Amino acid sequence: MTRTVTIQNHTNLLAAPIRAQNCTDFWSKFRGLMLQNSIPLDGGALLAEDKSSRMNTSIHMLFMRFDIAAIWIDADRMVVDVQIARRWRLAYMPAKPARYILEAHVNQAEHFKVGDRVSFTYD
Secondary structure (H helix, E strand, C coil): CCEEECCCCCCCCCCCCEEEEEEEHHHHHHHHHCCCCCCCCCCCEEEEEEEEEEECEEEECCCCCCCCCEEEEEECCCEEEEEEEEECCCCCCCCCCCEEEEEEHHHHHHHHHCCEEEEEEEE
């Protein structure tokens, strides 16, 4: 059973919080949003690593059918990078070490900026 997590940006409040898949094991992180046809505006996947890293929080966009907003978040729940990740591109890496990667609808990129504080509520 996949748990969900609700993500809210407290610096720039979202009209609707993001409800994401909570991806903590190898296979759920490997899959992420791969092979899905689309995601709702308030949907996504939150990939969690054991410790902050640039390399371990890099993502690939192979086998993706749509572009996404990649939002990297550190252990203090602070946004450290935001990028539009284009489908079928080999790799994206955050500018600074991160512990979490929020893969969200591409339109969410405009709602997150470096330095924003976010919270996670696990369902």
